[in-house]
Amino acid sequence: GQLEKGGYPHFMLKEIFEQPDCIHDCMRGRINIEGTDIALSAIIDHKEKLLHAKRFIIVACGTSWHAALIGKYLIEKFCRFPVEVEYASEFRYRNPVINPGDVVIAISQSGETADTLAAVEEAKNKGAFIYGICNAVGSSIPRATHTGSYIHVGPEIGVASTKAFTGQVTVLTMLALTLAREKNSIGNEEFRQVVHELSTIPEKMKKVLEKNDSIANLSQIFTYAHNFIYLGRGFNYPVALEGALKLKEISYIHAEGYPAAEMKHGPIALIDTEMPVVVVATHNNQYEKIISNIQEIKARKGKVIALVTEGDTTIKNIADFCIELPKTIPCLDPLITTIPLQLLAYHIAICKGKDVDQPRNLAKSVTVE
């Protein structure tokens, strides 16, 4: 009903706008008030096991799989453990190699996805230590794991996942930082800087949400499109995948997410005057490279929608449309850059008259194979 939507026309929009509060709730009791320290209790409780891990394998489906990919980058960066990311459905059916000392992280909003649950059972039978990252308290996956952390973002009703994704990324960030601290693989200075930046993310998310009207206007231009390409590099590569998935799910426009540098190995052939290309081009350490990727698209007359850092002037001169976002450090950028892509997908779907909360053929949680 209207009441449950808190004045928003759809659950999806409500859940997008809840993100600053959700991320605040997700960090509550885990990051101190001063924003100088972090501890995820499950990591501390099981640190012996985790510090002796041979490798990490993260299993998930859909949007949770995109969070998993960001988790890999975070754990590798801060903890220097090898990390693999697997689609739960592929992992469970191929007699995966699991050795004692392997830690499997299962990510699931609902905690009920059949493939992810089966992957957990498979890995558990083979002797892995299982860590769950879920939203639905008391659901099947948390019950099947050895330990884990809830994301605490509240019930997610919209079929297209939004706040659960940013909640998962936040927990993965806290997990990587807590573990890195225990492992001494992060310096004090860097630890404090990242924790402090993380504590400022909810405020920055509010700034991003102020772009809602301009993103709604922009969306009207692109309802003609039958295809979209999304590009990003580094921590923003999984964001490109997630942006494309959101558009597919609710607007039924075909969209492909790609690592920006891979574009020249195929997708560049698709670029013409009709092709919108969304480029996550915020100011991080691969900024110069992303500028040349944008130039390659413009040289072929593609339409570039760029997500840029506030105050950017270079990309503003070459992209067709820019969405300016608050600056943060590269490893936290997904928490900022995902939001405008959620809004873009939402508004394009609305312009096309689609039912964003109940997209055709999709289920909130896939509990059967």
Ligand code: G6P
């Ligand atoms: C379904 C939903 C997606 C979700 C995926 C995994 O496909 O439509 O939004 O990302 O399942 O769900 P989970 O609950 O395991 O995160």
